Amino acid sequence: MLCGRCDDILRQRVEPVNDVNEDKGALYIHHASLEGLEAATAESTKCRVCSTFLDLFTSGERQAIWERKPQEYVTTAYLCRADHWSLATAFILVVNMDDNMLTTKMHDEKRDFMLTMVFQPIAELGGIYCKRTSGSSTDSQESWELAKGWLASCSREHEACGKGTKTSWYPTRLLDLSDPSADVSSIRLRLIESEPIDTEYVTLSHRWGQASIFRLTKDTFTLLRDGFDSSILPQTFQDAMAFAKRNLKIRYMWIDSLCIFQDADDRSDWVKEAAQMHRVYEHAYCNLSATGGEDSSVGLYRPRRTGSLCHVEVDLTFSILDPQASPTRYAMLDYHYWEKELSKCPLHYRGWMVQERLLARRVLHFCRNELIWECHEMAASEAYPTGLPSIYQNQAKARLKSLDPDTEGRRLRQLATTESDSRFFAHQLWPRIVQLYTQCQLTEPNDKLIAISGIAKRMGSIIHDDYVVGMWRRYLPSELLWFVDHHRQSNGQPSVRPDEYRAPSFSWASIEGCISAGTPVEEGILFSVKGLSIDHVTEDITGLVKGGFLVLEGALKRLALRRPSASVDMWLVNVNGKDLLRHTDEEWGPTSLLVLLDVDQADFEVENVGQTLYCVPARQPDGRHWSFLICLILEHLGDGSFRRLGNIWTDEAEEIDFVLGRGEDESLMPCQAYNAESGRHTFRVI
Numbered sequence: 115m116l117c118g119r120c121d122d123i124l125r126q127r128v129e130p131v132n133d134v135n136e137d138k139g140a141l142y143i144h145h146a147s148l149e150g151l152e153a154a155t156a157e158s159t160k161c162r163v164c165s166t167f168l169d170l171f172t173s174g175e176r177q178a179i180w181e182r183k184p185q186e187y188v189t190t191a192y193l194c195r196a197d198h199w200s201l202a203t204a205f206i207l208v209v210n211m212d213d214n215m216l217t218t219k220m221h222d223e224k225r226d227f228m229l230t231m232v233f234q235p236i237a238e239l240g241g242i243y244c245k246r247t248s249g250s251s252t253d254s255q256e257s258w259e260l261a262k263g264w265l266a267s268c269s270r271e272h273e274a275c276g277k278g279t280k281t282s283w284y285p286t287r288l289l290d291l292s293d294p295s296a297d298v299s300s301i302r303l304r305l306i307e308s309e310p311i312d313t314e315y316v317t318l319s320h321r322w323g324q325a326s327i328f329r330l331t332k333d334t335f336t337l338l339r340d341g342f343d344s345s346i347l348p349q350t351f352q353d354a355m356a357f358a359k360r361n362l363k364i365r366y367m368w369i370d371s372l373c374i375f376q377d378a379d380d381r382s383d384w385v386k387e388a389a390q391m392h393r394v395y396e397h398a399y400c401n402l403s404a405t406g407g408e409d410s411s412v413g414l415y416r417p418r419r420t421g422s423l424c425h426v427e428v429d430l431t432f433s434i435l436d437p438q439a440s441p442t443r444y445a446m447l448d449y450h451y452w453e454k455e456l457s458k459c460p461l462h463y464r465g466w467m468v469q470e471r472l473l474a475r476r477v478l479h480f481c482r483n484e485l486i487w488e489c490h491e492m493a494a495s496e497a498y499p500t501g502l503p504s505i506y507q508n509q510a511k512a513r514l515k516s517l518d519p520d521t522e523g524r525r526l527r528q529l530a531t532t533e534s535d536s537r538f539f540a541h542q543l544w545p546r547i548v549q550l551y552t553q554c555q556l557t558e559p560n561d562k563l564i565a566i567s568g569i570a571k572r573m574g575s576i577i578h579d580d581y582v583v584g585m586w587r588r589y590l591p592s593e594l595l596w597f598v599d600h601h602r603q604s605n606g607q608p609s610v611r612p613d614e615y616r617a618p619s620f621s622w623a624s625i626e627g628c629i630s631a632g633t634p635v636e637e638g639i640l641f642s643v644k645g646l647s648i649d650h651v652t653e654d655i656t657g658l659v660k661g662g663f664l665v666l667e668g669a670l671k672r673l674a675l676r677r678p679s680a681s682v683d684m685w686l687v688n689v690n691g692k693d694l695l696r697h698t699d700e701e702w703g704p705t706s707l708l709v710l711l712d713v714d715q716a717d718f719e720v721e722n723v724g725q726t727l728y729c730v731p732a733r734q735p736d737g738r739h740w741s742f743l744i745c746l747i748l749e750h751l752g753d754g755s756f757r758r759l760g761n762i763w764t765d766e767a768e769e770i771d772f773v774l775g776r777g778e779d780e781s782l783m784p785c786q787a788y789n790a791e792s793g794r795h796t797f798r799v800i
Contacts, residue, residue: 115159115160115161115162115426116161116162116163116426116428117153117154117159117161117163117164119144119145119150119154120144120154120161120163120164120191123142123144123191123193123207124193124207124233124428124430125430125431126431126432126433126434128142130142130193130434131143134434134435138194139192139193139194139195139206139435140192140193140194140434140435141190141191141192141193142190142191142192142193143186143187143190143191144187144188144189144190144191144209145164145187145188145189146184146186146187146188147184147188148179148180148184148188150188151164151168151188151189152180155168162426162446163207163209163229163231163446164209166229166231166448167189167209167229169454170227170228170229171227175217175220178217178220179211179215179216179217182214182215182217184212184214184215185212185214186212187212188211188212188215189209189210189211189212190209190210190212191207191208191209191210192207192208192210193205193206193207193208193432193434193435194206194208194435195435195436196232196234199232199505199508200508201232201234201504201505203234203235203238203442204232204233204234204235204238204505205232205233205430205432205435205444206230206231206232206233206449207230207231207233208228208229208230208231209228209229209231210227210228211227211228229448229450230448230449230450231446231447231448231449232446232447232448232449232505233428233430233432233444233445233446233447234444234445234447234503234505235442235443235444235445236427236443236444236445237443239445239503242498242499242500242501242502242503243425243445243497243498243503244423244424244425244496244497244498244499250417250418250419251415251416251417251418252414252415252416252418252480252481252483252484252485253353253414253415257484257485257496258357258361260485260496260499261361261478261485261487262361262362264476264478264487264489264492264494265362265400265476265478268475268476268489268491268492269399272489272490272491272492273491274489274490274491275475275476275489275490275491276475280313280314281314281315281397281398281399283393283397284306284310284311284315284397285306285315285368285373285387285390285393285394286305286306286307286373286387287303287304287305287306287330287368287373287374288303288304288306288311288315288366288367288368288373289301289302289303289304289355289366289367289368289369289372289373290302290303290304290365290366291355291358291359291364291365291366291367292365300341300343300344301341301342301343301344301347301355302338302339302340302341302342303330303335303338303339303372303373304366305339311366313364313365313366314364314366314398314399315364315366315367315368315398315399316358316362316364316366316367316368316398316399316400316401316402317367317368317369317394317395317398317400317401317402317470317474318350318351318354318367318368318369318401318402318403318404319401319402319403319404319405319461319466319467319470319471319477320348320350320351320354320369320403320404320407320409320410320461321404321407321408321409321410321460321461321464322371322409322410322557323407323408323409323410323411323460324409325348325409325410325411327348327371327410328346328347328348328371328372329371329372329376330371330372330373330374330375330376331375331376331377332375332377332380335375338372348409348410348411349410349411349412349413350404350407350409350410350411350412350413350414351369351372351410352413353413353414353415353480354367354369354402354404354414355367357402357414358402362399362400364399368394368398373387374387374388385564385651385652385657385658388564388567388657389567389652389654389657391469391567391568392469392473392567392568392569392571392572393568395469395470395473395474395568396473396474396475396572398474398475399475399476400474400475400476400477400478401470401471401474401476401477401478402414402478402480403461403467403470403471403477403478403479403480404461404480405456405459405460405461405462405479405480405481405486406459406460406461406479406480406481406482406483407460407461407480408460414480415480416480416481416482416483418483418484422483423483423484423496423497425445425446425447425497426445426446427443427444427445427446428443428444428446429441429442429443429444430442430444447503447505449505451497451506452493452502452506452509453509455481455482455483455484455486455495455497456479456481456486459479459481459482462554463554463555463604464554464555464556465551465554465555465556465561465562465565465566466556466561466565467554468547468550468551468554468565468566468569469565469566469567469568469569471488472547472569473568473569473572475489475490476488476489477489484496484497493506493507538634540573540576540577541577541579541586541588541589541634542634543573544573544585544586544593544631544634545593545630545631545632545633545634546631547566547569548566548584548596548622548629548631549628549629549630549631551565551566552604552622552627552628552629553604553628554604555603555604555605559612559614559616559626560612560614560616560658562616562617562623562626563583563584563616563617563623563656563657563658563659564657564658566584567654567656567657568656570584570656571656573586574656580655581655581656582621582646582648583617583618583620583621583623583648583659583662584617584621584622584623585621585622585632586634587646588634589632589634589635589636590643590646591639591641591642591643591732592632592633592634592635592636592639592733593631593632593633593634594620594632594664594732594746595632595633595732595733595744595746595761596622596629596630596631596632597629597630597710597712597760597761598625598627598628598629598630598710598711598712598713598760599627599628599629599630600628601627601710601711601712601713601714602627602628603626603627603628604628608713608714609625609626609627609628609712609713609714610625610626610627610713611624611625611626611712611713612624612626615660615661616658616659617659617662618648618659618661618662618663618664618799618800619712619757619758619759619799619800620664620758620799620800624712625712625713627712627713635733635740637736637740638733638734638735638736638740639732639733640668640669640730640731640732640733640734640774641666641667641668641669641730641731641732641746641794642666642667642668643664643665643666644665644666644667644796645664645665646662646663646664646665647662647663648661648662649661649662661800662800663755663798663799663800664798664799665786665796665797665798666730666796666797666798666799667789667794667795667796668730668731668732668794668795669730669731669780669793669794669795670728670729670730670748670780670783670784670785670795670797671689671690671728671729671730671731671745671773671777672689672690672691672725672727672728672777672783673687673688673689673727673728673729673747674687674688674718674722674727675687675688675709675718675721675722675727675747676688676717676718676719676722677717680716680717684706684709685706685707685709686706687706687707687709687762689729689772689773690777690778692772693706694706694707694764694769694772694773707762707763707764707766707769708762708763708764709747709760709762710760710761710762710763711747711759711760712758712759712760713759721749726749726750726751727747727748727749727750727759728747728748728749728750728756728783728784729745729746729747729748729762729773730745730746730748731743731744731745731773731774732744732745732746732761734770734774735765735770741765742763742764742765743763743764743765743769743770743773743774744761744762744763745761745762745773746758746761747759747760747761747762748799750784751800752784754784754785754786754796754797754798755797755798755799755800756797756798756799756800757799757800758799776793780793780795783795784797785797786798
């Protein structure tokens with residue numbers, strides 16, 4: 115259903131406020147008043163465009179907007195072709211809120227308060243979308259039947275998901291839900307070593323949140339081993355157990371809080387089990403994911419409006435953008451559907467979930483509005499039960515399972531012509547995994563390396579490379595060039611280096627922040643790794659570390675950083691005594707190179723006076739696809755040892771030539787060795 119204003123715009127019964135041609139879209143005043151927008155979202159109208167747009171805002175944000183006074187309008191709508199998405203026959207409607215309606219807090223959060231609706235001809239969709247009325251809850255018979263169909267089809271047909279195979283490996287402990295035909299309330303913890311089984315098991319991914327969860331400890335072990343009633347468990351656990359028995363006919367389940375000892379004073383079992391977490395999910399028949407739950411007290415299922423998944427179909431012409439257009443029946447698709455329905459669900463802000471979702475062969479998501487399916491060969495949902503339309507399949511957020519280094523790496527390796535190409539393609543997946551992982555949060559910050567160790571083990575077994583605290587040895591120089599996006603964490607707080615040691619400063623794992631990982635390349639690298647030493651807590655080289663260093667060989671340059679003024683978020687860069695200034699901006703004054711600090715700080719006055727700041731040219735332009743010079747920022751700690759602080763970027767030729775040139779007194783730089791012929795220093799980064 116559409117409100118009168120949206121219908122008028124789409125049928126071109128109102129004039130745009132701009133000049134329109136085939137290459138330029140049409141801009142309209144969407145709603146001029148809050149009353150009009152509110153009426154469009156009332157239950158009697160429930161315009162799909164306006165309602166979906168307002169769903170972008172929290173209840174508190176809506177209230178704040180409603181307290182503001184519009185100037186000329188509340189929202190605009192922009193109608194254009196979708197050629198740039200390789201959808202030649204589709205059209206796009208973009209709805210935006212006027213900036214004056216947004217609060218300062220909304221602006222500061224840098225969220226996109228924008229709706230993008232795609233109108234795609236129904237004939238091109240091939241009937242893959244939902245046309246029927248859906249149940250009023252995700253706990254409906256038709257939802258269950260659809261989920262069972264996905265599982266059966268995947269188990270029977272998908273090569274990449276191990277069709278027809280049954281696991282021969284089992285976790286240390288599993289929950290025995292009793293015979294599937296029996297009452298689900300009787301549960302006991304089963305020790306696989308002493309009570310082996312020969313059947314499938316499922317896993318559960320959940321968010322601990324603030325809920326008080328009954329867990330396995332030394333004190334509760336006897337109770338769990340002898341058997342207990344499921345009523346003492348959180349509702350999410352009870353729902354998952356009932357679903358496994360009732361719909362999947364599976365007797366065994368693995369849940370982290372009930373299958374790993376959680377004693378705060380003894381983490382030995384947790385460390386041991388965490389090291390084999392990747393196997394737990396890899397060998398499970400399916401991972402049941404409480405994706406829509408804030409914590410484990412709320413259960414798996416959610417109520418929903420009847421028919422909320424059914425698509426709006428509308429007959430349109432779009433002659434204002436295409437004079438040759440003829441009446442066509444379109445389906446209206448929310449471009450950010452997958453992101454809103456799945457990627458931005460509460461569970462996916464949990465760091466451990468990246469590993470669980472990526473390594474499991476099959477994942478059944480219990481989301482806020484529907485069930486969603488992911489396996490190595492297909493992504494589907496109740497809205498798109500036979501697979502996603504192309505506009506979603508081409509989005510990175512809808513291809514998380516393709517990040518698996520085995521399945522996606524295999525596909526990429528088919529494109530390779532040499533073994534070198536093969537390894538390079540597989541390495542390309544790692545930066546995408548790191549970026550996704552560091553956008554999540556961990557309850558225990560010290561889990562940073564452990565919570566991704568399972569993926570690292572999988573990757574290492576495929577590419578046959580050495581793991582170096584979140585990076586890989588083959589492309590280690592270029593992978594050291596990671597940076598923190600806007601020196602911010604995923605929750606908007608500034609990036610920090612935790613007080614308790616968890617990784618050397620050269621590793622992104624030493625920082626709490628959203629990381630853009632270094633791209634695996636060899637061209638243009640200006641320094642080399644001559645040696646390394648990592649001190650691991652256990653024998654697991656992908657797990658916890660307690661120390662480490664790299665021995666690098668490169669050209670050290672003296673560095674000074676200062677701000678033009680305390681209120682300006684910018685740094686002026688001085689290399690070897692020369693200020694590298696680009697131009698003078700009317701508003702900001704002198705500008706300089708781009709400085710990306712791992713952790714922001716007010717000033718570097720102490721370091722500048724003590725002359726402890728240095729930079730090392732790390733990657734230069736290659737004359738083809740890469741036009742920047744990147745330098746690592748280092749702080750000298752004494753005895754030729756440094757710690758990393760960030761990096762510097764520039765694409766100005768004059769600046770690049772100066773930084774790459776030989777400076778005076780190079781032999782006096784603090785280092786372990788200096789090669790006068792090459793001008794390179796040997797030094798240690800810890």
